[in-house]
Amino acid sequence: MPISKCPKKSDPLWKEWDQKSQKNGLRHQVYAVNGDHYVGEWKDNMKHGKGTQVWKKKGAIYEGDWKFGKRDGYGTLSLPDQKTGKHRRVYSGWWRGDKKSGYGIQFFGPKAYYEGDWCGNQRSGWGRMYYSNGDIYEGQWCNDKPDGEGMLRLKNGNRYEGYWERGMKNGLGRFFHLDHGQLFEGFWVDSVAKCGTMIDFGRDEAPEPTKFPIPEVKILDPDGVLEEAMAMFKKTQEED
Template sequence: MPFYHHPRTFVPLSVAAEKKARKNGLRHAIFTSRFDRYVGDWKDDLKDGKGRFLTIGGMLYEGDWSKGYRHGFGLLSKRAANGTFTLVYRGEWVRGKLEGPGWMYFENGDVYLGFFKRNKKCGYGNMWYADKTFYGGYWKNDLKHGLGLFLLENGCRYEGHWEKDIKSGIGRYYHMNTGQLQEGCWVDDVCVKSKMSDIIIRQSCKMPTPYPIPQHQLQSPRALLEESELWMLGKIGEIDKNLLFCIDQM
């Protein structure tokens, strides 16, 4: 009577060759089909660990990788015509996208330091513009959105709420050339209701007003604002409690 023999486990040659060819550990140079070049760590055929990736277009990434994505801390640079590299971004990445705190350097000279989400400025951040203006505050989808401060080259500044990159809501504007403070409401980048007063250093400004602004005050400023259709329908966003002081003084 014949006995049953269990067949031996057989591994096809193609599978065995694929396992041997799987990239793990450090590789000195791996080229893609479009001649991009990667030098760094691998795990199960995916970039994982530390590595440097240079594209055929001249973009260079140096930093952390995880499961084939730029993930962790990394630097992104761009190659110039003379062969040198200029830093574009340094900071955090999440699955191939800018996300978290980082620095960004623009070709026109602008510099941004703050938070990103899915490759866009989002959250709190500071922006130094090439025209010597400055913005420090909140962003959403690459636009100023929320509370923020905008400083002009001549020293004048706006402190208040922004919506989609324009002044919108409650804010203060310091006219440092004349020494006056404007407090009120902005709609579509235009102040529609405000109170003007002198700042303490008015006489030290470049072109101070010849006479101080006399003090006047309404008996019930808050009641007047609450009855205003503009105030009731306006979108003022999240207002800092410290800024509410200007409403009571109007």
Template sequence: MSKPIHGPIRPNVNPLAINRHSHIRNAAKWQLKDALALKNGPHATVYMINGDQYLGEWKGNLKHGNGTYFYRKNGSVYEGEWQNDMRHGYGTFSVPKEPSDDISEPTAQLRKVYAGEWQNDKRHGFGTHYYEDGSHYEGHWENNMKEGWGKMFYIDGSVYEGEWHEEKRQGQGILLLANGDRYEGMWMDDLKEGPGKYIYKQKRQSYHGEWVKGLPKCGTLIDLPPLPGQRPKKFPIPHIKLVDPDRILSDEREAILEDRWQRMMDMAEGHELESEGELDDE
């Protein structure tokens, strides 16, 4: 005699499907099949039509979570976080150390290019970029460009630490050159521009004043005291014997400021024209 069954009869359901699609409740059979066709959660390597490979997590058929992407065209590799099919969060991007004709398989001989934060498939936030010539930058990024505060280590040993705007040194910054010279002051369009102080280590001299397009333009140059054990200079800077040197500096500084303001206005106008051109192209 058969034993009565109490309650509704449950259909056979794949436990894996339940775990991976636990958000689905009381769905029609076609909806369940459609959901099962989507990639969700961790997956084995997925091969793209163009030859790229992805190993990692998915959500709704989009790369989402942690994963590694291998670009077949140039052999580069991204390893890190994803969101809605875009690099988003913390991740590392690397390229092959040497060009190779055989890029059918991911290579282990990689050179790290960028390690840091991403947003919507672009470098955004804090990160470090390693350049091919051996220099590297660590600091803030915005929309794939150096923006804000950052530190650049050049291949010749010089170091710049300060503000950046659209990939260029702009704002307050300090440059320590490989020969020991030091500049501390303002920058514009990747050049020394504005008030700044420059110390010449070998000459034991210091310049303090205005800079224009990377050159000292209006200021005061003085001899620094000799270091312990050094003799005083045989030919020090002579004293200025002008009637009113401060007035001369003030007039020259005013002319420099007026010229700088005009150049800044021209630059701003140029950016506006470029923006209008981009809108026309769309």
């Protein structure tokens, strides 16, 4: 018997044209309708690999890694400076899903910048912030604000060491008034000291010491009642 073979069906012509039009590999300048342009690597018609994107409206430039059309990996974002007319670096670091995620450095101005961890375009994790007024915060962040344990060092040398919440001092902390030679240790609520103790701390070396030292407080207990009560309390704690 004669053997008959069915001819192989060919794909429609539009599919062939579409496949040829897909951008893959390294491409030179590719313009969008709005004037944005990109130079770099592609995969399945999406920016993928190394590339540079320029946004016409804002003048922003991103140079770095891409993954399926989004900034992903290490890259640098720059914006035009209105004073000089040149581009200045705004962020250098890691990205994930088109957002700052991982370690990176953000420049807020000539003297203000942050270096540390990011998550979803917000400072989150450990980081150090240099403020334009000369203050420095180093510690934990959450939702773009100091949150957790951290230290704020003021321009004049005074510093706070303790806990933060929502960008404010909250919880146990110590404030070193090095200019006056005093140390406050206590509890804070929304950056207001609620209770604690103040003692002299390096008063002799302080540039602006207080006029009088803090007097030593002594509790008179001639009959030893307080001492006996404290001993009983300590014994109870040990038994528990």
